Amino acid sequence: MTDPILDIVPLRSVVAIARCGGVHRAAEALHVTQSTVSAHLRRLEKSTGGTIVEKAGRGVRFTDHGNRLLGHAQTILDAHDTAVHALASPTTRTLSVSATEHGADRLIPELSRGFGSLPGGWTAQFRFDRSAQVSGAVEHGLADVAVFLAPGDHPDAVGPIALHWYAAREWERPIDTVPVLLFDDPCVLRAPAADALARNGIDHVVAAEAANLAGLYSAARSGLGVTLLPAIDATDGLVVIDTLPAVPSIALAVSVGPRVPAAVRTAVRRAAAALTAAA
Numbered sequence: 305m306t307d308p309i310l311d312i313v314p315l316r317s318v319v320a321i322a323r324c325g326g327v328h329r330a331a332e333a334l335h336v337t338q339s340t341v342s343a344h345l346r347r348l349e350k351s352t353g354g355t356i357v358e359k360a361g362r363g364v365r366f367t368d369h370g371n372r373l374l375g376h377a378q379t380i381l382d383a384h385d386t387a388v389h390a391l392a393s394p395t396t397r398t399l400s401v402s403a404t405e406h407g408a409d410r411l412i413p414e415l416s417r418g419f420g421s422l423p424g425g426w427t428a429q430f431r432f433d434r435s436a437q438v439s440g441a442v443e444h445g446l447a448d449v450a451v452f453l454a455p456g457d458h459p460d461a462v463g464p465i466a467l468h469w470y471a472a473r474e475w476e477r478p479i480d481t482v483p484v485l486l487f488d489d490p491c492v493l494r495a496p497a498a499d500a501l502a503r504n505g506i507d508h509v510v511a512a513e514a515a516n517l518a519g520l521y522s523a524a525r526s527g528l529g530v531t532l533l534p535a536i537d538a539t540d541g542l543v544v545i546d547t548l549p550a551v552p553s554i555a556l557a558v559s560v561g562p563r564v565p566a567a568v569r570t571a572v573r574r575a576a577a578a579l580t581a582a583a
Contacts, residue, residue, distance in 0.1 A: 308351035312384055314344035315377040316445075318356065321345075322374055323444040326363045332437055333446055348373065381445065386563065399568065401428045402447035404435045405517040407465075407536030407556075407579060411451060414575040426568055434516070436490035442559040449564065449572055453492050453534060454557040461555035462573055463580030466535040467496065469545040472527045477547050483511035483529030485520055496551050497532040504549040536579060556580050 320330035321341065331338040345356055354369030366374060403411055415428055431447070439454060441447035454461060482501065486494050501508045511529040514520040517537070524531050525541045532551060533539060558576045560569045 308353075310348070310351065310376070310380065312381065314348050315380055317341045317344035318348065318370075318374060318377045319381060320444060320446065321357065321364065322366065323440075327357075333441070333444060335431060335433070385445070399426060399428050399448045399564065400446075401430050401449045401451065401572075402438045402441035403430055403432055403449075403451040404438055404453055405432050406435070406453060406534050408432055409538050410536055410579055411575075414578050415451075415572065417575065434487065434490075435492050439557070439559070442561045448561045450557075450559040451572075451576055452557055452559075454555050455492070456553060456555045458555055458557045460557040460559050462558050462576045463556055464553040465556050465580055466553050467493070467532055467551040468535055469530050469548045469551075470524060470533050470539050470542040471530040471545050472525050472541065473543050475527050475530065475545070477530075477545070480507060482506055482508040482548070484508045485512045485514070485523045485529045485531035486510055487520060488513050488515050492554065493532050493534075496554070500532075500549045500551045506549070 317330060317334065317336075317340075320334050321327055324330045324333050327341050327345075328338050331341045334341070349356055352369070352373060354373075355367050356370035356373060357364040357366055401415065412430065428449075435452040435454070438447075438450050438452040441450040453465065456464060484497060484501070486497065498508070512523040514523060520531055520533075521539075521542070523529070530545050530548065534554060536556075556576055556579060558573050560572060564572075
C-alpha cells in the first residue's frame, strides 16, 4: 500500500475554506469552480481516511480530523511558499497581484513601471476581481499583493479616490425615484451610494445589479440608470451627473505579504500613490 500524498493545490483549497468561511467563497477566492474545491476535499479525504468538513446550516464546519489536517496544511503551504520565493531565479521572480477591476487600465502601467525600476527582474502576474474579494487575498495567502478600494480609514490606505455619479449622455434624472445601478453584494460602493441618497431624502430603486465592472458599464451605457464609480475608471460613453448629492472619497489600499522584499513593497505603494494622485 502506497503512502498517502498531500498535494499542494488541494491543501490550498482546505485553507481557503477555513479562511473564507465556506466552499463557495473559497472557490471565488481561488478563482476556481465550487466543484473543483469539492473535488480537492474528496481527494484529501481519500488520502487521509477521514471526513474533513460537514454541513452546518448553510455552511460547513471542520471535523476533528479536518482541524488536524488544517493545521498541517498551513504548515506545509507556508514552507512551500517560502521555498518557492527563496529559490526563485532572479530573472524569473514573479509577484501574484490581486487587484480591483477599477482603474485597471491605469494601474497596470503604473505597477509595471514600478517593477521595471527594480533590480532582480521582478514581474507581476495580475488577477482582477471585486474589491470585496481582493481585500483579503494577502491575509488568506492567495496573493503577494492586493490593491483594492476601501474606506478612507483603512490601515493600508495610500490615498483618496474621488467618487462620482455616472450615466449615459442622454440620461435624465427622473422627478421622483432615481434608478440606481449597483454591483452585487458584497461591494464597497453600495453603502456610500445608498447613504448619500438617503441623507438627502432622494428615493431610489435598484434598476440593475452586475457581477463585474463590464456588466455595470453596459447597464449604464444603455440608459438604465445612474451608478457610482471611482474617478480612476475609464468611463467612455458615460458622463458625470452633478444633480445628485456628492459622495465622500474612498481610499485605494495596498496590502503586501510578509515575503515581499522591502524594495518591491515600496515600488508597489509608490505606484498606487501615483494612481491616486492622477485621479
